[in-house]
Amino acid sequence: MRFTVRPGTDPVASADATLLAAMGLPGGGVIAIGSTHVMVRPGTVREPTGLLLGPVGMRNARVTEGQAIEAKRAVLPHAQRIVVAGDELPGNPKDLIAALHGTPVTPGDVLSIDASYLSNGSEDAIELQVVEMKPPKAATVGVATVIVAEGDQTTSFAVTSARVSKRPVGAAAPSATETSQPAPSPPPTAPSRADALLAGLESELELMTGWLSLLTSVEDLPSAWGLPQVAGILLQGPPGCGQAELVSRAAETTRARVHEVDLDLVFKPERLLDHLEKAVKTTSPPTVIFVNRLEAVAGEEGLSPFRTQVAAILRWFLDAVAEKPGIAAVLGVASVARLDSTITSSPLLPRTLSIPPPDLDRRSLLFEAALAKVPTDDIDYGRLAARSAGFSGADIVAAVVHASTSVAMSRAPLTTEAVVAAVEETTPSLGSASLGEIPSYGFERVAGLEDVKQRLTEAVIWPMTQPERFAQLGIEPPRGILLHGPPGTGKTFVVRALAHEAGAAFFPVKGAELLDKFVGESERGVREVFARARAAAPSILFFDEFDALAPVRGSSTSSVTDSVVAALLTEIDGVHGRGDVVVVAASNRRDLIDPALLRSGRFEVHIELGLPEQAARRALLDIVDVPFGPTVDLDELAKRTDGMSFADVTGLLREAALATLRSDDHALEVGWAEIEGALDHFGERVNNDN
Numbered sequence: 001m002r003f004t005v006r007p008g009t010d011p012v013a014s015a016d017a018t019l020l021a022a023m024g025l026p027g028g029g030v031i032a033i034g035s036t037h038v039m040v041r042p043g044t045v046r047e048p049t050g051l052l053l054g055p056v057g058m059r060n061a062r063v064t065e066g067q068a069i070e071a072k073r074a075v076l077p078h079a080q081r082i083v084v085a086g087d088e089l090p091g092n093p094k095d096l097i098a099a100l101h102g103t104p105v106t107p108g109d110v111l112s113i114d115a116s117y118l119s120n121g122s123e124d125a126i127e128l129q130v131v132e133m134k135p136p137k138a139a140t141v142g143v144a145t146v147i148v149a150e151g152d153q154t155t156s157f158a159v160t161s162a163r164v165s166k167r168p169v170g171a172a173a174p175s176a177t178e179t180s181q182p183a184p185s186p187p188p189t190a191p192s193r194a195d196a197l198l199a200g201l202e203s204e205l206e207l208m209t210g211w212l213s214l215l216t217s218v219e220d221l222p223s224a225w226g227l228p229q230v231a232g233i234l235l236q237g238p239p240g241c242g243q244a245e246l247v248s249r250a251a252e253t254t255r256a257r258v259h260e261v262d263l264d265l266v267f268k269p270e271r272l273l274d275h276l277e278k279a280v281k282t283t284s285p286p287t288v289i290f291v292n293r294l295e296a297v298a299g300e301e302g303l304s305p306f307r308t309q310v311a312a313i314l315r316w317f318l319d320a321v322a323e324k325p326g327i328a329a330v331l332g333v334a335s336v337a338r339l340d341s342t343i344t345s346s347p348l349l350p351r352t353l354s355i356p357p358p359d360l361d362r363r364s365l366l367f368e369a370a371l372a373k374v375p376t377d378d379i380d381y382g383r384l385a386a387r388s389a390g391f392s393g394a395d396i397v398a399a400v401v402h403a404s405t406s407v408a409m410s411r412a413p414l415t416t417e418a419v420v421a422a423v424e425e426t427t428p429s430l431g432s433a434s435l436g437e438i439p440s441y442g443f444e445r446v447a448g449l450e451d452v453k454q455r456l457t458e459a460v461i462w463p464m465t466q467p468e469r470f471a472q473l474g475i476e477p478p479r480g481i482l483l484h485g486p487p488g489t490g491k492t493f494v495v496r497a498l499a500h501e502a503g504a505a506f507f508p509v510k511g512a513e514l515l516d517k518f519v520g521e522s523e524r525g526v527r528e529v530f531a532r533a534r535a536a537a538p539s540i541l542f543f544d545e546f547d548a549l550a551p552v553r554g555s556s557t558s559s560v561t562d563s564v565v566a567a568l569l570t571e572i573d574g575v576h577g578r579g580d581v582v583v584v585a586a587s588n589r590r591d592l593i594d595p596a597l598l599r600s601g602r603f604e605v606h607i608e609l610g611l612p613e614q615a616a617r618r619a620l621l622d623i624v625d626v627p628f629g630p631t632v633d634l635d636e637l638a639k640r641t642d643g644m645s646f647a648d649v650t651g652l653l654r655e656a657a658l659a660t661l662r663s664d665d666h667a668l669e670v671g672w673a674e675i676e677g678a679l680d681h682f683g684e685r686v687n688n689d690n
C-alpha cells in the first residue's frame with residue numbers, strides 16, 4: 001500500500017482506518033516501511049493516504065516528510081534478546097520492557113524511551129540504538145525478551161561477526177572500550193534440546209506464560225479481577241514436539257512448579273481418578289498440573305469402553321482445579337478432535353493452544369542440539385532439515401542415535417551423509433498426512449480445462465496470496481468449491497495440480513475412506529481433517545468422490561452418512577471466509593449430494609467439467625510423455641477420439657504403448673498401427689457400453 005509520509009508522533013504511527021483494513025490490519029498492527037518496522041493504528045489523517053510518523057520513526061525508516069513510500073503488513077516473532085548501545089540503561093530492566101512491550105524493533109533502529117517509564121527519577125528521555133538482535137531480524141518486544149547493554153553480555157549469547165557491519169554509518173559510535181580490547185567472542189554454543197523445540201514458538205510461549213501467570217498468581221488475580229472461573233488451557237500438538245518443554249519453560253518464567261501426571265500406565269478409570277485426585281490434593285500454589293498425552297486415556301485407542309467415565313472424571317478434575325486458587329491445569333493432547341466435546345467446549349478451558357510440528361528452522365536446530373556433543377565433520381544442518389519433513393523432535397534424536405552407531409566402533413567423526421542415511425531409515429512419526437502432501441505437478445501438466453484452471457486460481461489461489469485485495473473490495477472468498485462432471489474428465493487430476501500451484505498444505509480425503517461402521521467415528525474423522533487443515537493453514541482440504549460421503553440425507557440405508565452430512569455442515573460453516581482453508585469437493589454425481597451442502601456459504605461455487613473438445617484432446621497429446629513415432633498424426637488422433645474423456649485417451653495411449661512393447665522388444669516409439677489397434681479396441685468397448 002502506498003502512503004505519503006506526514007509528521008506525527010512516536011512511537012505509534014497513524015493512518016486511515018479504511019486503508020489499514022484493506023491491508024488486513026483493521027485495528028492496526030505492524031507494518032514494514034523503508035528499512036524498519038513501526039506499529040500503526042487507525043487515526044484521523046487529513047489526506048487519506050497520509051501516514052503520520054514521528055521523528056524517531058522517520059529516522060529509523062530513513063524517510064522524510066512528503067516522501068511517498070510503500071508499506072506492507074508484517075508479522076513479526078518475539079525477540080529473544082536485544083543488545084542496545086547509547087544512553088545508560090535504567091537501573092530496573094523492567095522499565096525498558098514496560099516501555100517497549102509490543103514495539104516492533106529492527107536491527108539498527110533507534111529507540112526512544114520516554115522519561116515517564118523510567119523509575120530512576122530522570123526527566124530526560126533516553127535514546128538507545130539496537131546493535132544486535134537474536135534472532136538477528138526484526139521482532140517485537142515481548143515479556144520474555146531480554147534487553148541488555150552492549151558489552152554487558154554475560155550469558156551464552158553467541159556474538160555474530162556481522163555485528164559491527166550492521167551498525168549504520170554515523171550512528172552512535174562504538175565505545176572506546178570495545179575498540180581497544182575486543183571482547184573475545186564466546187564459542188557459539190549449540191542450542192539445548194528444549195531451546196530447539198521452542199525455537200520459533202515465542203508467541204505460543206508468551207501466551208502460555210501469560211495464562212500461567214494469571215492462573216497461578218499468589219494473589220489469586222482471577223477472582224480479584226472478577227474474571228470467570230477457569231481451570232487452565234488445552235495444549236494440542238503431535239508428541240515429541242515440545243509440549244512438555246513449553247509448559248516447563250512458561251512455569252519457570254512465572255516461578256510456578258510443574259506437577260506432571262503421566263497417563264502412560266493408566267489402564268482403568270479409577271487409576272486416572274487416583275492420579276488426578278492426588279495431584280489436586282497434594283499440590284500447593286503456585287503449581288501447574290500438566291496432564292500429558294491425554295489421548296492415551298481419552299482417545300479411541302485408550303480406555304474407549306470408558307469414554308464417558310473418563311470424560312466425567314476430567315470434568316471433575318477441571319472443577320476441582322478451578323476451585324483452587326493458584327493452581328492451573330494444562331491438558332496436553334495430540335489432537336483435540338480426539339477428546340469428548342464436553343471437555344473441549346468446557347468454559348473452564350477457554351483456550352486451545354496448538355504447537356505446530358517442527359518446521360525447517362526448528363528441525364535444523366533440533367539436529368544441532370542432538371549432535372552437540374557427537375564428534376562430527378562439518379554438518380550441513382540445512383540439508384538434514386530439508387530431508388526430515390514430518391519428523392518430531394523424538395524422531396530426530398532417534399535418527400542421530402542411529403547414525404552414531406555407525407561410527408561408534410571406528411570413532412570416526414560423523415558425516416552429513418551418515419546422518420542423512422539414518423534419516424532415510426527413520427519413519428517420520430508425524431507422517432506426511434499431518435503436514436499435507438503436495439503433488440509434484442502443476443497446471444502445466446493439465447491439458448485443456450483453461451476455464452477451470454482460471455476459476456480455481458481466482459477462487460482458491462487469489463484469496464491465499466492476496467487476502468488484502470479481497471478485503472479491500474469487501475468480497476468474501478468462497479468457502480467451498482464443487483467440481484462435477486462425468487468420470488475421467490480430470491476432476492481429481494486438476495485439484496491435485498491446484499494444490500501444487502497454490503503451494504498450500506494439501507489434505508486429500510476420499511469420500512468412502514472416512515466412512516466407518518462405528519457410530520460416531522466418521523464424524524470424528526470429519527472433525528479431525530478439518531482440525532488438521534486449520535492447523536496447517538493456508539491449506540486445501542479436498543474431498544474426492546464426495547457423493548459417497550455426503551449423499552442426500554435419508555437416502556442411504558445407514559444413518560452413518562446422515563450424521564456425517566451434519567458434521568460436514570457444522571465444519572464448513574465454521575470455516576472463516578478468510579481464504580486460509582479452502583474446501584474443494586469433486587463428484588461425478590452431483591445429483592446424489594445432499595442439497596444443504598450445495599447452498600451458498602458452503603459449496604457455493606460449482607465448476608462443471610465436460611467431455612473434452614477436440615482441441616483439448618489435442619493439447620493432451622502434446623503433454624503426455626508417450627514417444628510417438630513419425631507415422632502418428634496427432635491431429636488425426638485428436639479427431640478420432642471424439643466422445644472420449646481424458647482418462648479414456650490416456651488409457652488408449654497406454655494400451656498402444658503396451659502393444660508396441662509386445663510386438664517388438666526393441667521398439668522405442670509408438671507407431672500409428674498400434675494406435676489404430678487400440679482405437680478399434682476402444683471403439684468396441686464404447687459401443688458395448690451403450
Ligand SMILES: Nc1ncnc2c1ncn2[C@@H]1O[C@H](COP(=O)(O)OP(=O)(O)OP(=O)(O)O)[C@@H](O)[C@H]1O
Nearest residue numbers: 446447486487488489490491492493588646647650
Ligand atoms: N486435463 C488433463 N490433462 C492431462 N491428463 C488428464 C487430464 N484429465 C485427466 N487426465 C488423466 O486422466 C486420468 C483420470 O482423470 P481423473 O482421475 O482426474 O478423473 P475424474 O474426473 O476424477 O474421474 P472420476 O469422476 O471417475 O473420479 C488422470 O489420472 C490423468 O492421467
Ligand SMILES: [Mg+2]
Nearest residue numbers: 491492544586
Ligand atoms: Mg476422481
